[in-house]
Amino acid sequence: MIDRLFGIFLLFLGLYFIWGGSQLVVPFSYDPLGPKFFPMLAGGMLSILAIIAIINAKKVTFPASTTMIKTVIIVILLVAYQLTFDVLGFLLSTGILVFFISRIFAANQLQALSSAIGVSSTVYIIFNILLDVPLPVGSIFSSLLGAS
Known part of the structure; x- marks a missing residue:
């Protein structure tokens, strides 16, 4: 239905x-x-x-409540990511997002931290350096780096 x-x-x-x-x-x-x-x-x-x-509609079975809770948490994390992207900058906000999503998918602390560092730095290198797409440094860091 x-x-x-x-x-x-x-x-x-x-x-x-x-x-x-x-x-x-x-x-x-x-x-x-x-x-x-x-x-x-x-x-x-x-x-x-x-x-x-x-x-071609088929009978739908809803996922377990734990899956639905994890999905809601991921949506909340994505909204928080969008809201903190300009303030924290690309590297830190993406790292935090990847860390928490890794933890949701049962990674241990070390795996989640290495995933966060690896994904955020790799994507930063691809976009900011190779493709020359400027990514935000973060307003909390711009005064330290002298950027406006």
Whole structure:
């Protein structure tokens, strides 16, 4: 039953995308497809997949309460990550996030700490150094580093 309800929700969302895309008006054509194409294509694909989900709905079993609690904790951690990203900076906020998520997935303290250091530093190197995408240092550290 839940699968069908979610499929109906996705169907209405897809139809809304199609309707919203059809309402886009551009005073001049700069692209042969125009801005209507992508939302209408996404809405069409979503509607087709939603119909398939409605037709092929199966009985849903919900996960154990411990899994649901872990999921809620991870969502709270992600919200906290987003809220502290600019203040703590990329390295520290990402390290803290990875540490706690590692602990949720049963890593010991050393494994979680090494994962936090490894993931945050590797991603920092990839984005900040190799791809030249600036990541925030953190407002609490910017005065120490002389950055504005």
